[in-house]
Structures are given as structure tokens and as C-alpha cells.
Amino acid sequence: MNEVVLTPKEQPYVPIETSTIKPDDFANKSIDEIKDLEVWYGNTSSKIGDFFDVEGESGPTPAETNILIDGDVYNTKRIGQGMTDGKITVNGNVNMYVGAEMEGGIITVNGNADSWAGQDMRGGELIINGNARDYVGSSYRGDWRGMTGGIITIKGNAQNEVAEYMLGGKLIIQGDVRHMPGVHMNGGLLVIEGNVISRPGGEMKNGTIVIKGIVSEFLPGFEYHGIEKDLNIQGESIKGSFYKFKGDFSEKGPDGTVYVAVAGNNHIVP
Amino acid sequence: MEIHEDVPCPFCGTICDDIICKVEGDEVVSTQNACRIGNAKFVHAEGAERYKKPMIRKSGELVEVSMDEAVEEAAKMLVESKRPLMYGWSSVDCDAQSVGVELAEESFAVIDNTATVCHGPSLLAVHDVGYPVCTLGEVKNRADVVIYWGCNPLHAHPRHFSRHVFSRGFFRERGRSDRTVIVVDPRESDTSKLADVHVQVEFDKDYELLDAIRTALRGKKILYEQVAGVPRETIEATVELLKKAQFGILFFGMGITHSRGKNRNIDAGIRTIQDLNAHAKFTLIPMRGHYNVNGFNQVCTWETGYPFCVDFADGSAKYNPGETGSNDLLQNKETDGMFVIGADPGAHFPQKALEVMAEIPVVTIEPHRTPTTELSDVIIPPAFVGIETEGTAYRMDGIPIKMKKLVETDLLSDKEILVRILTRVRELKASK
Numbered sequence: 204m205n206e207v208v209l210t211p212k213e214q215p216y217v218p219i220e221t222s223t224i225k226p227d228d229f230a231n232k233s234i235d236e237i238k239d240l241e242v243w244y245g246n247t248s249s250k251i252g253d254f255f256d257v258e259g260e261s262g263p264t265p266a267e268t269n270i271l272i273d274g275d276v277y278n279t280k281r282i283g284q285g286m287t288d289g290k291i292t293v294n295g296n297v298n299m300y301v302g303a304e305m306e307g308g309i310i311t312v313n314g315n316a317d318s319w320a321g322q323d324m325r326g327g328e329l330i331i332n333g334n335a336r337d338y339v340g341s342s343y344r345g346d347w348r349g350m351t352g353g354i355i356t357i358k359g360n361a362q363n364e365v366a367e368y369m370l371g372g373k374l375i376i377q378g379d380v381r382h383m384p385g386v387h388m389n390g391g392l393l394v395i396e397g398n399v400i401s402r403p404g405g406e407m408k409n410g411t412i413v414i415k416g417i418v419s420e421f422l423p424g425f426e427y428h429g430i431e432k433d434l435n436i437q438g439e440s441i442k443g444s445f446y447k448f449k450g451d452f453s454e455k456g457p458d459g460t461v462y463v464a465v466a467g468n469n470h471i472v473p
Numbered sequence: 474m475e476i477h478e479d480v481p482c483p484f485c486g487t488i489c490d491d492i493i494c495k496v497e498g499d500e501v502v503s504t505q506n507a508c509r510i511g512n513a514k515f516v517h518a519e520g521a522e523r524y525k526k527p528m529i530r531k532s533g534e535l536v537e538v539s540m541d542e543a544v545e546e547a548a549k550m551l552v553e554s555k556r557p558l559m560y561g562w563s564s565v566d567c568d569a570q571s572v573g574v575e576l577a578e579e580s581f582a583v584i585d586n587t588a589t590v591c592h593g594p595s596l597l598a599v600h601d602v603g604y605p606v607c608t609l610g611e612v613k614n615r616a617d618v619v620i621y622w623g624c625n626p627l628h629a630h631p632r633h634f635s636r637h638v639f640s641r642g643f644f645r646e647r648g649r650s651d652r653t654v655i656v657v658d659p660r661e662s663d664t665s666k667l668a669d670v671h672v673q674v675e676f677d678k679d680y681e682l683l684d685a686i687r688t689a690l691r692g693k694k695i696l697y698e699q700v701a702g703v704p705r706e707t708i709e710a711t712v713e714l715l716k717k718a719q720f721g722i723l724f725f726g727m728g729i730t731h732s733r734g735k736n737r738n739i740d741a742g743i744r745t746i747q748d749l750n751a752h753a754k755f756t757l758i759p760m761r762g763h764y765n766v767n768g769f770n771q772v773c774t775w776e777t778g779y780p781f782c783v784d785f786a787d788g789s790a791k792y793n794p795g796e797t798g799s800n801d802l803l804q805n806k807e808t809d810g811m812f813v814i815g816a817d818p819g820a821h822f823p824q825k826a827l828e829v830m831a832e833i834p835v836v837t838i839e840p841h842r843t844p845t846t847e848l849s850d851v852i853i854p855p856a857f858v859g860i861e862t863e864g865t866a867y868r869m870d871g872i873p874i875k876m877k878k879l880v881e882t883d884l885l886s887d888k889e890i891l892v893r894i895l896t897r898v899r900e901l902k903a904s905k
Contacts, residue, residue, distance in 0.1 A: 248787075319796075423688060424696070426696070452693040
């Protein structure tokens with residue numbers, strides 16, 4: 204396995220967009236060729252070499268190419284967008300759209316991510332070891348087909364509308380989320396280990412949401428189905444006792460399921 | 474003295490087109506039929522400080538300059554910025570907006586209008602679930618159930634209620650008494666005082682109430698005895714009332730577009746209207762604010778495919794509110810130069826956005842002294858559309874209205890100013 208190390212120079216005031224930072228673009232290229240790959244800096248075309256020191260060696264295929272971004276790239280968007288194989292590790296924060304449209308491989312962010320992490324994800328694995336913002340694993344604006352496959356794990360908290368229009372795959376958030384996780388969800392599994400403020404599963408038609416923390420406010424369009432113990436969903440075994448709700452009946456013929464931990468949540472049971 | 478009849482009013486999205494204006498010389502001296510806000514715009518209320526000459530800020534002070542110098546500075550800002558933001562566009566006519574989109578494309582800028590802090594959430598919901606609209610004429614002639622949700626037209630659109638609810642229509646010969654008015658608002662307002670039913674939804678719980686209404690519409694039992702402060706029985710009774718409508722209309726405003734959930738509230742609102750059409754004829758119209766805010770969304774959509782927040786950074790049109798909205802760009806410190814026209818972000822944007830506006834160069838096309846001009850480095854005053862120059866504007870229901878010219882002026886129109894800047898931008902780019 205070969206590794207290319209990108210060491211960020213100072214991050215610019217206006218963000219850069221770097222969908223070329225992925226093993227698919229780096230594989231089988233010399234360091235000079237990699238430095239020459241295009242990135243967008245505001246409204247001008249620029250090069251990777253202008254913003255990063257590049258060292259190491261790429262592999263002959265994406266699968267054999269690791270990319271290490273060794274530093275904080277808080278103003279860099281679209282890292283790993285559309286990658287199909289290989290590995291990206293970021294030792295710092297990233298801006299929007301990390302791993303968007305990803306089809307395979309692994310991205311690990313050892314820091315925080317901005318909104319739209321794993322937007323429209325189709326496969327592979329995205330791990331954020333810090334917090335993420337809004338629309339994790341969501342759809343492209345206006346599309347009714349969001350994330351269809353792969354696994355996203357957020358070790359920290361996320362904010363609003365995570366798993367919006369989710370259709371497949373797994374999204375695990377180990378911390379808290381704010382409003383409307385799984386809004387318009389049509390499939391897949393969303394696990395939230397922390398608390399939710401409001402409206403999990405709004406307008407959902409299918410798929411499963413499991414919430415282990417406390418849900419402050421729940422929607423009136425669901426039907427209560429009693430308590431279930433020790434769940435097994437999509438090969439994921441989840442221990443504990445859960446209130447089961449089906450809905451959202453504001454939609455026509457819904458088959459969505461929301462499980463909410465029994466502990467601390469009897470206020471949402473009718 | 475000249476009398477002009479049937480003048481469309483260039484203030485709010487209602488664009489009342491029955492105003493009578495009395496003109497003496499180059500001034501409108503009085504109006505009939507207009508509301509107080511419209512009248513103030515026509516007669517050009519006292520206290521407003523009108524700019525007549527272009528100005529540039531030199532060592533902190535605004536100094537009068539020639540039009541050429543101001544255009545030069547504006548063009549330079551657009552060409553030199555890495556991520557220019559062009560914001561406003563809601564109080565200018567459609568021709569100017571069209572040149573604006575061209576200028577944004579030429580400058581590789583982001584172009585956005587006031588919808589971003591107004592009905593932007595409605596536009597987002599429209600992508601997701603559609604837009605079942607009608608015209609205000611249909612409301613006047615047909616509507617027997619009128620819902621105002623999260624808006625207070627008696628203050629913000631003062632003649633909206635009288636023109637579409639009190640007025641007699643073809644199928645509503647008795648006017649107000651032929652209609653049931655429902656106001657959904659957490660507060661008692663002057664509009665709610667005129668309503669037959671005031672649903673006092675809890676603040677920030679619009680989505681919950683809509684979810685319950687839709688659940689009841691499908692004949693399912695609402696999970697809780699009380700939702701958003703409204704008892705289950707009241708919701709079910711209201712749903713029955715809505716189902717019996719011959720022609721229902723939902724007007725909605727900032728109270729729902731900017732309460733918790735934003736675009737999702739509108740999303741659920743639109744879905745409610747769609748669901749109601751299984752039982753009754755139902756439509757909706759957003760209560761647009763500026764008289765031509767809708768016009769920008771129309772122009773921008775036919776030019777670029779997107780209604781607002783359009784990013785031309787790499788030459789093609791890209792769109793993602795949340796990233797390419799004015800407040801996103803300012804608050805995330807992404808933009809390094811701002812162009813403002815036909816809006817007053819200085820008065821309406823949050824503090825965090827204004828702090829960034831104060832740091833970056835700001836070019837403003839604006840007839841008055843406003844909080845925005847206080848933050849501006851270049852100010853170019855245009856003629857007023859609908860008073861000093863003609864133009865087309867789109868009413869809140871999407872009907873284009875020809876705005877009239879009533880008085881003469883030496884000032885250039887917004888379009889003429891934009892064409893000059895566009896020409897200069899092209900020259901500067903060619904010489905690079």
C-alpha cells in the first residue's frame with residue numbers, strides 16, 4: 204500500500220474545493236502530476252500544489268493508494284467526493300461535502316466536519332471522529348433519493364436533518380442531534396445513540412430509526428406499537444428495551460419504524 | 474397637475490393596481506386607494522434622505538464622484554474578488570434582474586435575493602414537494618375558505634385582506650360573509666381579530682400541527698390528545714371544515730417560513746394542500762414581501778434553472794442554499810466582496826453577517842441613505858421603478874405587472890447602471 208501525504212499550507216480566506224483529492228485521481232500519478240491537479244479557489248482554477256506540500260508515492264490503482272492530509276483543512280470542501288476505493292485520512296477539521304457521492308473506500312476525519320458529510324453516499328465508509336453539522340447523509344437539494352448505501356459513523360454530535368431522504372445504508376451518530384433526523388426517510392438504518400430535540404422521522408415512509416437517548420418532542424402522526432427488546436436490524440444487533448412507533452401517518456401508507464429507548468422517554472408515549 | 478389612474482404600487486408583493494396618483498412637476502404629491510406604506514413610497518415620505526449623485530468612500534468619508542468613476546470602482550470590485558456576492562434584486566424590475574444574472578455569470582459571482590431571509594424556505598420546499606398555486610383573482614372570485622398562517626397582512630400587506638377577502642367576487646357575491654377566515658398564529662394580531670377561527674398554535678410547533686392535520690385527513694387517530702397547544706378534537710373539527718371547502722386558499726408568511734423547521738414547515742404545508750385536494754379544491758400563495766421579490770426568482774429560474782443562491786464560481790450555475798446563501802457566505806467568511814441592489818441587508822441581516830460586511834468592500838445601488846449605505850464603499854443611486862421609470866414586476870401569485878413611469882428624472886435606471894458595470898467588467902477581464 205502506497206501513501207501520499209498532503210501537508211496543508213495556510214488555509215485561504217475563501218474556501219477551496221478539492222474533489223480531486225481522492226485515490227481515484229491520485230493513483231498511478233507522480234508527485235508532480237498530483238501537485239498539478241486542479242482545485243477551485245473561489246472563482247479561479249488553481250492547483251493542489253498551491254495549497255499543499257505533497258510527498259510520498261501513489262499506488263498503481265485507487266485501492267492501493269492511501270492519502271493522508273496531515274493538518275487542519277477547515278476551509279477545504281469536497282474532499283473525497285465520488286471516491287470509489289482506497290483510503291483518505293485527515294488529521295484535522297474539514298469543510299462541507301466530505302465523502303459526498305462516495306461509492307467505496309474509507310474516509311476517516313480526525314476532527315470536525317461541516318454540513319453535507321456523505322451527501323448522496325452510495326457505498327464505502329465515512330468516519331468522523333469529531334462533530335458534524337447539518338444534512339449528514341442527505342440528498343442533493345430537491346432530490347428525493349438520498350444516501351443509498353455505505354456506512355457513516357459520527358463519533359460526536361450532528362445537527363439538523365441528518366439522513367434526510369435516506370434510502371439505504373447505515374448512519375450511526377454516537378452523540379446528540381437537533382431537529383428532524385430522518386426527515387422524509389425512505390429506507391436504511393439511522394442509529395442515534397444520544398439525544399434528539401424534536402421530530403425524528405417526520406414524513407418518513409420507510410426505513411428504521413433507533414434512538415438510545417432522550418427524545419424531547421415526538422410527532423403526532425405516529426402509531427404506538429408497545430415495547431420491543433433487543434433489536435436486530437440490517438445485521439446490527441442493538442441491546443435494550445425500546446418503544447416502537449410506526450409512521451409517519453401524515454404520509455400515505457407509511458411503513459417507517461422509530462424505536463426510542465424506554466429509559467427517560469415515557470413522556471412521548473400516549 | 475396630472476392625474477394617473479390604475480397605477481401599480483411598487484411596494485409589497487400584493488402590487489395593488491388601482492392607485493390614483495396626482496403628479497405636480499417631477500413629484501407625486503398625493504395618492505388615492507394606496508395604503509399608508511404605498512402612499513409613503515409614492516409621495517416619497519419626509520425624513521428619507523435621497524441620494525442623487527454617485528459616491529465613493531474615501532478615507533472614511535463619502536465623496537461625490539462621476540458616474541464613470543463609480544462604475545469603474547464597482548466593476549473592479551467584482552473582477553478582483555475571489556468570491557463576490559451579489560445580493561438584493563427585489564425592488565428592481567425584471568429587465569434589471571436579467572442583466573444582473575448576466576453580470577453575476579460574467580463576474581463568476583454568487584447571485585442571491587432577499588428570499589434568502591424571507592421565502593427561501595418556501596422555495597426549498599417547492600423543489601421537494603411541488604407548488605399548487607392559483608392567482609389572487611381566483612381567490613377573490615372563488616375562495617370560500619381563506620387561511621392566513623404565520624402572517625399579519627393587516628400590517629405587512631395592508632390591502633391584501635380588503636382586496637381578496639372583504640371584496641365581492643363572481644362566486645362570492647356577498648364578499649366577506651361568503652368566506653370563512655382561519656388565522657393560524659401564536660399571537661393575537663390585528664388579522665386574527667378579523668378571523669372566524671383563530672388557531673393559536675404554540676410558537677415553533679407549526680410542523681407538529683401540520684403533521685397532526687395530515688394524519689387526521691387520512692382518517693388516522695392523532696397520537697396525542699393535544700398537539701402544539703391545540704386539542705385533538707379542535708384539529709379534527711378544523712380538518713372537517715377544510716374538507717368541505719369549495720375553494721380553499723392558504724396564505725403563509727414569515728411566521729411559518731422562519732419558525733423551527735423552516736423549509737420543512739412549508740414542505741408539510743404544501744403536502745397538506747395536496748392532501749386536501751382529495752376532498753376539496755385547495756391552493757396556496759406565499760405572502761411575498763418586496764413587490765418584485767417573486768420576479769427575481771422567476772428571472773433567475775428561467776436564466777439559470779435555480780430561483781436564488783446561484784453560484785457561478787466555475788462558470789456554470791450551481792446551487793445549494795446553506796452553502797451559497799448570502800448569510801452562509803457572509804457568516805462562514807467565504808465572500809470577499811459584496812454587491813447590493815434593491816435591498817437593505819444592513820437593516821435585516823444578523824450581526825455576524827454585518828461584521829463581515831463591514832470588513833469587505835461593499836458596492837450598493839440604492840436610492841436612499843440606509844444602514845447598508847453606511848457600510849458601503851461605493852453608492853450609485855438609481856431611479857425608482859414604478860415611479861420614475863417603467864419595468865415589469867411579478868406579483869406574489871406570479872402574475873407579471875407592467876409598472877408605470879409617472880415622473881421625469883435625470884437618474885439612470887437600475888438596468889442602465891448594471892449595463893454600464895457589465896460593459897466595464899468585460900473590458901477589465903479582456904485587459905487582464
